[in-house]
Amino acid sequence: MVPAEQGGNVGKLKKSERRAQILLELKLRPHVRISELARRFNASAETLRRDLDALAQDGLIHRAHGGASAPSRGHYPSLDERTVERTAERERIAHLAAAEVHDGETLMIDSGSTTIELAKALAYRDVSCSIITNSLPVAMTLGHGAANVMLCPGEYQPSESAVIGTETLEFLRNYTVDRCMIGTSGFSAEGVSETVHGFAAIKREMLRRAGLRQLLVGSEKFGQKGLVRVAGLDGLDTIFVDARPQKKLLAALDAAGIDIRVADRVPTRTHSEQMKPREENT
Amino acid sequence: MVPAEQGGNVGKLKKSERRAQILLELKLRPHVRISELARRFNASAETLRRDLDALAQDGLIHRAHGGASAPSRGHYPSLDERTVERTAERERIAHLAAAEVHDGETLMIDSGSTTIELAKALAYRDVSCSIITNSLPVAMTLGHGAANVMLCPGEYQPSESAVIGTETLEFLRNYTVDRCMIGTSGFSAEGVSETVHGFAAIKREMLRRAGLRQLLVGSEKFGQKGLVRVAGLDGLDTIFVDARPQKKLLAALDAAGIDIRVADRVPTRTHSEQMKPREENT
DNA sequence: ATTATTTTGTTGCTTATCCCACAAACTACT
DNA sequence: AGTAGTTTGTGGGATAAGCAACAAAATAAT
Incomplete structure (x- = not known):
């Protein structure tokens, strides 16, 4: 390649140098864009794309x-891919559940994408309650508002940005609360189940x-x-679902006397349905 | 109107509600993209574009x-304005301190902007040690690597994204570690001091x-x-400083027999060297 | 109820980014 | 050197985002 010399800029940087500079840049600025970096380093957009992907x-x-941003806090995993798709459902469930909570209550909230949505809904309502959680995102979301947040101790689990372990369990045993709201990865007639033991x-x-x-669970978990x-x-009182x-x-739920709260999709929309050519879902 | 709209109805949100949620989302995630928000709020991309532009x-x-990210490093807004300025110094101090830590050690790290840098430096080195901390950013930064992270319980303090209180203290009393590395807001001949009691x-x-x-302290705190x-x-063994x-x-430090480790400005390239081992597998 | 204002959605088009595969250039190693 | 492996650049088609102007609702005001 022609070592194009541009006004005072570097001819060619090695891969590691480029990437180090990118990281440095992101310490100062919240976001960089590929086109901008490509110009700065006098490299092709593809190269920078590869750099960013690697980082x-x-x-x-x-x-x-079009670019990248600093991982702000240690990255919030957002375990997604599909999480983005199901966000709308989770949000509906979360709002329905959050509406139940009153000022002055004490509650426990566990970790997971659904309960993070719950935390956002509670933060939005700015409910003044006391919350015990093992989820760092939940604590951070609620901590800025009127709520009083107590975080559990335990071994940090990056996959869910939560803490688990014997310390956590032991800590929980010291408290009694009005209400607990948890998520789950499996829900069937036999009850609630999880993939991770902790x-x-x-x-x-x-x-x-x-x-x-109370359990918050999306319909995709049914069965x-x-x-x-x-x-x-029989260990549950209420479930919040989207369908x-x-x-x-x-039948099993009825037999167990569980209160089923369905977060309806369309409460007050008669016209919106017909004008949804592109985005039918949600 | 729309009084009891709160619960379970995400059908249509008003402008202000949408924007509040966007801000909330950016507390947890460093970046949101327009297409994703449009799907979530069931609104057109143009609307969200207008929202983001307004914000x-x-x-x-x-x-x-294509989206937006949280402003500055602000999500740990906390600390203050000067945090951004002093980043380079803190980074040097943090790297120097991190180099001291060996595999298998046990240590305690407290909260603060300096110790977050320390956590990043340790994460780069991927030291395999056991860490007890009350700082959520520190836990999240180190949790993804080889380190074993134990988070303290306590009342969540949004200003520093850390936990404090009697639960925290009680928890700490159960442990003994090889080393502790803490930051401070004040450092004089009389010793270490803090502005917040907790x-x-x-x-x-x-x-x-x-x-x-061991104490990590920037020269701007002297006096x-x-x-x-x-x-x-006399309660300290080592201080890591930038000057x-x-x-x-x-004189007071010498009299107390404190080991003073100065992070010199020149030996840069630390960044590139730290990353080298990581890029082998890209 | 009827305007006025704000907010949102849609259309058409331009531009930017993405992704993939392959070729060119560079590096390291025997 | 020469070769193998890596790193980078290029091209093209697909996709997403931007932009501007106008239309359609929704909301507020009279």
Whole structure:
């Protein structure tokens, strides 16, 4: 390639130097864009794209369309891919559940994408309650408002940005709350289940320490069975869902006397339905 | 109108509600993209574009191509304005201190902007040690690597994204570690001091539980005296600084037999060297 | 109810980014 | 050297984002 010399700029930087500079830049600025970096380093956009992808792989930056931004706090995993798709459902569930909470209550909230949405909904309402959680995102979301947040101790689990372990369980045993609101990865007629053992134990303990035992669960989890059993249906008081369960599960829920709260999709929209040519879902 | 609209209805949000949620989202995630927001709010991309532009106008977010990111490093807004300025110094101090830590060690790290830098430096080195901290950013930064992170319980303090309180202190008393590394807001010949009472108590307890008691402090803190006394100079073993203290403070440090480690400005390239091992596998 | 104002959605078009595969250039190693 | 492996650049088609102006609702005001 022609070593094009441009006004005072570097001819060619090695890969590592480029990437170090990118990281440095992101310490000062919240966001850089690819086109800008390509010009600065006198390299092609593809090269910079590869740089950003590599850095994002290592979790050093957060990739975005057209550029990248600093991972702000240690990255919030957002375990997504599909999480983005299901956000609308989770949001509806979360809002419905958040509406139940009154000022002055004490509650426990566990970790997971659904409960993070719950935390956002509560933060938005700015409810003045006391919350015990093992989820760092939940604590951070609620901590800025009127709520009083108590974080559990424990071993940090990056996959969910939460803490787990014996310290967590032991800590929870010191408290009793009005209500607990938890999520789950599996929900069937047999009850609540989890794929990760550590999280199952937390949920179980929270259920034990709470007066009202409430579950937030998306309909995509119906029928799913995780590795570890958390609780049977008789261990629950309320479930918040985005769609009514099918008959078999529904029958089991009724038999257990569980209050089913469905977050409806369209409460006051008669016209919007017909004008949704592109985005039919949500 | 729309009084009881709160619960479970995400059908249509008003402008202000949308924008509040966007800000909330950016507390957790470094970057949001327009297409994603449009889907979530069931609104057109244009609307969201207008939202982001408006928020950016107010300086509440940082606009980017295709989305927006949180402004500055601000999500740990905390600390203060000067945090951005002093980043380079803190980074040097942090790298110097991080180089001291070996695999298998146990250490306590407290909260603050300097110790977050320390956590980043340790994360780069990927040291395999056990860490106890009350800082959420520190936990999240180190949690993804080889380190084993134990988070303290306590009341969440949004100003520093850390936990404090009696639960924290009580928890710390159960542990003994090889080394503790803490920051401070004030450092003078009389010792270490803090402006916030809760944080002072944490630091004091950590110093008590550690074999090696090490302080990371920028030269801008020299001579500063906070409200609450944390420890005298005789309570410290090592200080990591970015510049040699003046004679009066220096004399006091010598008298106390404190090891002074100065992070020189010149030996840069630390950044590129730190990243080298990481890029082998790209 | 009827305006006025604000807010949102849509259309058409331009531009930028993405992604993939392959070729060119560079580096390291025997 | 020469070769193998890496790193970078280029091209083209697909996709997403930007922009501007106007139309359609929704909201507020009279």
